[in-house]
Amino acid sequence: MSVGLDDQLCFALYNASRAMMSAYTPLLAELDLTYPQYLVMLVLWETDGQRVSAIGERLALDSATLTPLLKRMEVRGAVERRRSTEDERVVEVFLTADGKKLKKRATDVQACFFDAAGMSVKDLVALRDDLNALTGRLRAA
């Protein structure tokens, strides 16, 4: 097995991930969101009012990452964090009116990215599924 840099799947993945973030960043800057913040918005646009741990499971992110990130999103005015009344340990995260409005503009970001990627929907879906399968195997191992 070779140890060459260009042979490495890990390096290809690392590069592609950063290139993707770089492509998204200027588009998301117009929504005043960072890339991980955008991912949180995707989660909340699907189901509003989720607890921190649920968001963490969805994104595979720790509370150590999410707590400060969500606080910044709250300062920005995209979400509101509310301590649950039934269980005081739990913090639920809700979209603000502004946060809900952003969903429409996010669709444009999607379209922009799709141009940049320059691949067919079929290839894109296939690549996505390959990556998710790989992620599953890596997490299991």
Added chain:
Amino acid sequence: MSVGLDDQLCFALYNASRAMMSAYTPLLAELDLTYPQYLVMLVLWETDGQRVSAIGERLALDSATLTPLLKRMEVRGAVERRRSTEDERVVEVFLTADGKKLKKRATDVQACFFDAAGMSVKDLVALRDDLNALTGRLRAA
């Protein structure tokens, strides 16, 4: 175009990249290297004594990232940084004896990862090439 989280190639990529790093981290910990430090080692194992900017081009990393990273690697004893005598602006990075020795052990890390990935060489190469192609298109756009 959908804005669902699971539809997103970007999210699949983000997850796969982090899962890959997580898989590598415990293996690299035995070499006392972080994942980005390991990438620098791959670059130097190919060609020793490269300048900071050359390493940066190879890994698509900025000197703002590399300078502190290389300093930590120097403290660890994997590399040595030397100011060029011909051009005092340039810093060249050399493997130490210890750094050279690590190359052999890195091969074991490769093997371990290959098990974790659980894919054929053919599929792995295909995925790698798809990712590199995507990276190229994203960087161009």
Added chain:
DNA sequence: CGCGATTGACTTGTGTGCGACTTAATCAGG
């Protein structure tokens, strides 16, 4: 030769990721 432009590394500031730990609230067995 002299000086403004460029270059290469470094520094600073902000935002993730994540391991390890803390704290407060809830749960569960006796």
Added chain:
DNA sequence: CCTGATTAAGTCGCACACAAGTCAATCGCG
């Protein structure tokens, strides 16, 4: 009911990434 275990967030420390700016060395053109 009480207390030890568990759980959910939060905190702390460290290591990337990367935009923006600094600084010294070198280059290039008049």
